[in-house]
Amino acid sequence: MHHVVLDEWSRRSSALHRFDPRAKFIVLVVFLVVVATTQRALASLSAALLLLLLACFAIAQIPLAAALRRAALVLPFIAAFAAACWFAGDPDRALALALKSYLSALAVLLLMATTPLPQLLAGLESLLLPRFLLTVAQFLYRYLFVISEEAQHMRIASLARAPRRRGSGMRRGLKEAGGALAVLFARSHARAEEIHRAMLARGFAGHFQTLTRRRFTGLDALVVATASLAVILLRLGAEGLAK
Amino acid sequence: MTPAIEVRGLSYRYEDGFEALRGVDFRLDHGESIALLGPNGSGKTTFVLHLNGLLNGAGSIEIGGLLMSRANLAAIRRKVGIVFQDSEAQLFMPTVIEDVAFGPRHQGLSPAEAADRAMHALATVGMAESAERAPYHLSAGEKKRVAIAGILVMEPEILILDEPTTFLDPPAQRALTALLAGLPQAKIVVTHDVRLARALCSRAVFFQNGIIVAAGDVEQIVARFDWDIA
Numbered sequence: 001m002h003h004v005v006l007d008e009w010s011r012r013s014s015a016l017h018r019f020d021p022r023a024k025f026i027v028l029v030v031f032l033v034v035v036a037t038t039q040r041a042l043a044s045l046s047a048a049l050l051l052l053l054l055a056c057f058a059i060a061q062i063p064l065a066a067a068l069r070r071a072a073l074v075l076p077f078i079a080a081f082a083a084a085c086w087f088a089g090d091p092d093r094a095l096a097l098a099l100k101s102y103l104s105a106l107a108v109l110l111l112m113a114t115t116p117l118p119q120l121l122a123g124l125e126s127l128l129l130p131r132f133l134l135t136v137a138q139f140l141y142r143y144l145f146v147i148s149e150e151a152q153h154m155r156i157a158s159l160a161r162a163p164r165r166r167g168s169g170m171r172r173g174l175k176e177a178g179g180a181l182a183v184l185f186a187r188s189h190a191r192a193e194e195i196h197r198a199m200l201a202r203g204f205a206g207h208f209q210t211l212t213r214r215r216f217t218g219l220d221a222l223v224v225a226t227a228s229l230a231v232i233l234l235r236l237g238a239e240g241l242a243k
Numbered sequence: 244m245t246p247a248i249e250v251r252g253l254s255y256r257y258e259d260g261f262e263a264l265r266g267v268d269f270r271l272d273h274g275e276s277i278a279l280l281g282p283n284g285s286g287k288t289t290f291v292l293h294l295n296g297l298l299n300g301a302g303s304i305e306i307g308g309l310l311m312s313r314a315n316l317a318a319i320r321r322k323v324g325i326v327f328q329d330s331e332a333q334l335f336m337p338t339v340i341e342d343v344a345f346g347p348r349h350q351g352l353s354p355a356e357a358a359d360r361a362m363h364a365l366a367t368v369g370m371a372e373s374a375e376r377a378p379y380h381l382s383a384g385e386k387k388r389v390a391i392a393g394i395l396v397m398e399p400e401i402l403i404l405d406e407p408t409t410f411l412d413p414p415a416q417r418a419l420t421a422l423l424a425g426l427p428q429a430k431i432v433v434t435h436d437v438r439l440a441r442a443l444c445s446r447a448v449f450f451q452n453g454i455i456v457a458a459g460d461v462e463q464i465v466a467r468f469d470w471d472i473a
Contacts, residue, residue, distance in 0.1 A: 007377060118337035138337065145379045146331055194332035197297050201325050202397065203317065203349035211344050211354050211361075 006070075009062050009113040016060040016114040021123030023220040024111050030228040031107045034235050035100050041242035046099045048234045053106050060114045067113065071106040117141050122210055135208060139195075147188055154180055245308040247271045247401055247429050248294060248323075254453075255289055255300030263289040264300055265453040271401070276430040278440035278461055280470055281450030287433045288328070290450070291403045294431070295323045307400065321350065324399035328406040328433075330386035334378035339370065339389050342378060346397040364396035365389070368422060384415030388422070395426070402428040408436045437461075437471050 010017075016024075031049075038045055057067050078101045085094040111120070121134045158180070248271040255264040263286045271277055279287045292298040294306065296316045304311035306319045327333045336342035343361035344354075352360065365371045368388040378386060387407065394402065407423065408416045420442045423430070432443055440447060440461050447464040449457040457464055465471050 011375075116337075118341065139335070142335060142337060142378075191332060194327065194329065195335050197292070198325075198327055198333040199335065199345075201295050201297060201320060201327075202346040202393065203320055204345075205349065209345075209348035211341050211348065211358055 005066075006109075006112055007117070009060075010116045012061060014060045014114070016056060016110075019114075019223050020214055020216050020220040021115045021120045022127055022214075022216060023224045024115060025120070025123060025127065026224050027227040027231075028107055028111050031231050032104055034231050035103050035107075038100075038235060041238040042096050042099060044241060045235055045238035046103060048238060049103055049231070050106075052230070052234070053103070053110060056110055057113075060110070062113050067106070067109060071102060071109050074101050074105040077101075118210075119214070123214070131208070143188075143191070143195075146191070147184065150187055151180070151184055154183065244273070245305075247273045247275070247307055248431075249305045250293075251303045253290070253293060253300050253302035253304065255293065255298060257289075263453055264293075266302070267453070267455055269448065269455060271429060271431060273400075274427075274429050275446065276432065276444040278444040278447040278464075279431060279433045279450060280435075280437075280440065280447050280464060280468070285450040286453040287450050288405055291325065291405060291431060291433055294401075294403060295320055295325050297325075321397060322400045323403060324394035324397055324401070325403045326387075326391050326394050326405065326407060328409060330383070330390040330410075331378075333390040333393065334386060337377060338374070339365070339376050339378060339381070340374040342389065343393045343396050346393060350397065360396050361392070364392040367395060368392045382415075383410040384412070384419065387411065387415075387419060391422070400428060401431065402426065403431045403433070405433045406435070407432070408434065408439055437465055440465075 035049065054064060057064055075098065078097055082094040082097045085091070085097060115123075118138065121138050125131055125134050158176070248269065250267060250269040253264050253267040253269075254262070256262045267286070267290055269290075279290070281287055289298060293300055293304060293311075296311055296319055306315075306322050309315045309319055309322075311319060334342050336345055340358065340361050343364055344357040347357035347360050348354070362371060362374065365374055368391050370385060370388050370392060373381065373385065373389070378389065381389065387410075391407075404423065407419060411419060416436070416439070420439055423432075423439075423443055430443060432440060434440055444461055446459065447461045448455045449464050449468055449470075457467060459467075
């Protein structure tokens with residue numbers, strides 16, 4: 001399971017894993033803004049930032065090839081926009097779009113791979129992100145696995161009763177997928193009700209009380225300052241060289 | 244002495260019109276354990292959901308002298324802990340320790356106290372080593388233990404166990420039975436597992452079509468309804 005691999009990475013221990021999630025999140029935002037707003041010298045800046053990210057992955061002891069592959073998952077989504085730019089006669093822009101998206105995805109992946117999601121969400125909550133949204137994200141994360149398992153069971157059950165028919169066209173396939181999706185939705189709904197009951201039975205009254213709150217230390221502040229500065233200086237340097 | 248649970252004339256109809264309970268009378272004394280036997284769909288689970296105020300049928304329910312009402316709900320939920328059949332639905336927090344601490348945190352304990360109590364409960368069920376693990380990494384037996392810890396941590400007077408041995412392999416069933424037999428709380432055990440009923444309970448009631456049709460010794464009830472596998 002994809003998110004299980006990520007979960008396993010996020011629970012390793014390295015210097016990067018130990019920093020406060022909020023510190024990492026702030027640096028990520030700086031990184032994303034710097035990447036998104038870069039106009040000139042994108043190629044050299046990208047190379048420098050890529051090296052920086054790879055160094056971080058290495059420090060965090062996360063397999064580089066696997067990380068690079070996972071970040072590439074965003075590429076199909078931006079392919080349409082890049083292709084549109086390309087055919088409109090602006091290949092530079094298409095390339096810039098692909099580069100920026102890939103770097104951004106890799107940076108987000110670095111945060112996710114070095115921070116267990118519960119800690120990340122708790123950190124985001126204390127940065128005043130909407131609690132409701134974070135609760136939804138937490139449940140999604142917790143039950144993604146359960147729902148995908150249910151979907152796999154349904155697939156196996158359907159294959160067991162109807163082994164792949166020859167010539168079963170795309171139309172039939174879509175129809176079956178639609179039916180399966182409806183059942184999956186109904187099951188998820190039933191499960192949501194069960195979970196809600198289990199929560200009520202243990203005193204839930206609409207407000208999540210969690211266990212841990214981290215302290216933002218001086219070291220965390222130093223990390224935010226140096227890492228943000230490094231990213232900004234890299235950009236200024238790349239632009240200076242290009243002049 | 245007021246009984247631990249006293250139910251009179253409890254009826255409940257689901258939204259789709261199905262009449263799941265049709266006038267149930269039930270009594271549980273302090274420290275006593277009762278098995279709820281009966282065919283699937285006879286109303287056992289619907290009945291126990293009422294004892295924690297999760298369903299709201301007609302009739303009267305008293306838990307340790309407290310009448311089931313909105314005002315008493317929080318106090319009643321502290322007295323009665325339900326371990327659901329599907330642990331997956333019960334373990335909704337990202338890590339084991341956070342899940343077990345969920346109840347105490349929502350009872351108003353501080354994070355440190357809640358974590359303390361949670362670790363203690365996890366030790367009781369033999370799962371202290373797994374505190375930081377994610378629930379989906381656990382086996383079915385481990386999930387059940389953690390779900391039980393999540394209820395024990397709230398220090399209930401009455402434990403309700405809905406089909407606790409389902410999904411477990413025989414060694415895990417044995418271990419769970421031994422664990423449950425060692426817990427001091429009064430218990431209501433919904434089960435098809437006659438061996439579990441014998442090990443935990445002195446009395447049994449038999450549900451059929453939404454009412455209790457018989458009550459008595461576990462052996463008596465099992466024999467009368469031919470309820471043993473063998």
